[in-house]
Amino acid sequence: MLNKSKHSLPFLPSWFVLGVFLLISFPIYSKEEGVKLEWRPIPDAGGYMVEIKDSRGKITREKTNTTLIQLELPPGTYEHRIGVLNRYGRVSVFSAWIPFEVILSQKPEILSAEKNKFLNKDLPDTFEIKGRHFTDATKVILKDSKGSEVSIKSMEVKNSETILVTLDKKRPPEGAVSVRVENPRNKVTEKENYLFVAETESDLAALEAKGQQKESVSSGAPFRFDYGAVARSAIIPGWGQYYQNKSNFRTFLFPALLLGAGAYVASEGNSYLSASHALAAARQNNVLYNYAFIHTGNPALFDLAFYNYTQIAPKYSAAVAEYSQLEVGIGVLGFFYLLNLMDAGFFAGNKEVKVEGAPGPVTVSPVIRNLKDQGQINSYSLGNSPNLFQRMEVGVQFAW
Structure with missing residues (x-):
């Protein structure tokens, strides 16, 4: 019996370990679908044992008969290995521990630049994009006023709130420059008129005036009664x-x-x-x-x-x-x-409006909520239990 079980399955071939490493050695972005591990099948395998080890050394195990497993893991650093089960349900051999990282992909936010007006001769080689939810996999795309993509020499994510962008000075942008920040899983944010670049001061002032007029029209449009929604x-x-x-x-x-x-x-x-x-x-x-x-x-x-x-x-x-x-x-x-x-x-x-003194567009949303007043328990019902006062609040919430 022991001899039979000993030779029932071969050891993991090198291509198996390499295949798992190529699949899982990069960061995994987990939000809607969770973490998905997949590997190549092993001939005559009676199943697989998947072990996940978190940063504290805690190991979770799960058996499966397929070559794909779906996991719900919070963001963090992990290691995993795959074990092949023999016909008796015991692990014949494990792969090496392979590190991976789970990163929460969120929609990025972009704040207005501290200085966004430059003459061509004063345009810096490097500038910072401030915001939130930036990761190592975040991508930045700049476009000029003609819609052409601006050449970027390099990009570095310093932290979750700062991206350092180095421009290609051989092909500098000109006009109103927009910025597009992309996170994995199609989480995208765009901001028009992020930078203004012109040859002269008068051209720069004209660009800025045109950009402000366009922004006021898009974000401060006059109120329109929604007849279609009312009819519905x-x-x-x-x-x-x-x-x-x-x-x-x-x-x-x-x-x-x-x-x-x-x-x-x-x-x-x-x-x-x-x-x-x-x-x-x-x-x-x-x-x-x-x-x-x-x-x-x-x-x-x-x-x-x-x-x-x-x-x-x-x-x-x-x-x-x-x-x-x-x-x-x-x-x-x-x-x-x-x-x-x-x-x-x-x-x-929800709608976005400009508010003087705010770092960026302010999101205005109406609020209707029912609150319990915990401080008022003065009256008692017939069942000799305290009545808890409630109040309805209707207002507007500002977020930036």
Whole structure:
């Protein structure tokens, strides 16, 4: 038995180790799809054992019958090795430990340059791009006002917030220069008019004025009522918000509110109808008892008619109260429906505007949220448990 198992599988050939190394020895970018390890199949393998070791030396193991494994790993440095299983499920041989790095790929952000106006003769060889979420795999593309790509001699990512770009002075840019920063997994950010380069001061001033005019038109456009989104939300609440690519919270908030208010209105409507029927029956019985007493003179009928008469006033009050609650429910339902239309028409979603003194474009987004006031627990419900006050906040949030 031992001899058979000893020779059941060959040792890992050199091309296997080399193939795994070529596949996994570079940084892996993990966000939506996780980390994917893949290797070439080994003839007669009974499966594989994958071992992952993190920077603290902790090892996780997973068996698989395929040559591909999907892992969910947080960003960091790791090592891995692949073991071949024999027919008894034991590891016959392991590959060498191979390092790899998991990097979180995020959409980069670009801040405005501290100095963005240069004469041709004063254009520096090297300049910095400030922002966020830069990695060693970040790419930078510069384009001039004609849309032609500017020649870059070298690029160095100093840290996650600074990129050092060295220009090719033999082919310097001219005009309004835009910058495009790309991270893996198609995470891209572009910024127009990042640099202005001209031959004379007057040409430089003209370029800057033209760039400011274009930017004000694109980011400070006049308000436009979104009729299409309003029409959609009028038919199906939340449809307009979905059409505007708003957050899931704002998309599903109004349908949930309207369904809740609609259920309350239906419940109060049924209660009002029951109270109305009870009041109508009491009035009808009062007429019948009085008529019978007048024609028969039976004292028992008088007592019954009098008692029924005393019940009419409470039933009337109950019907009025139920009607008032129904009115409140209908009002709340109408308010939520109107709020749904206003959100679709007046708040088209996040937009970028220029604010004086801010390092870059400011993102303005409307905020609607329900907050619990933890500081107020002064009243108590009938169940002898404290009531927690809540408040709705509606406003605008600025981010840069």
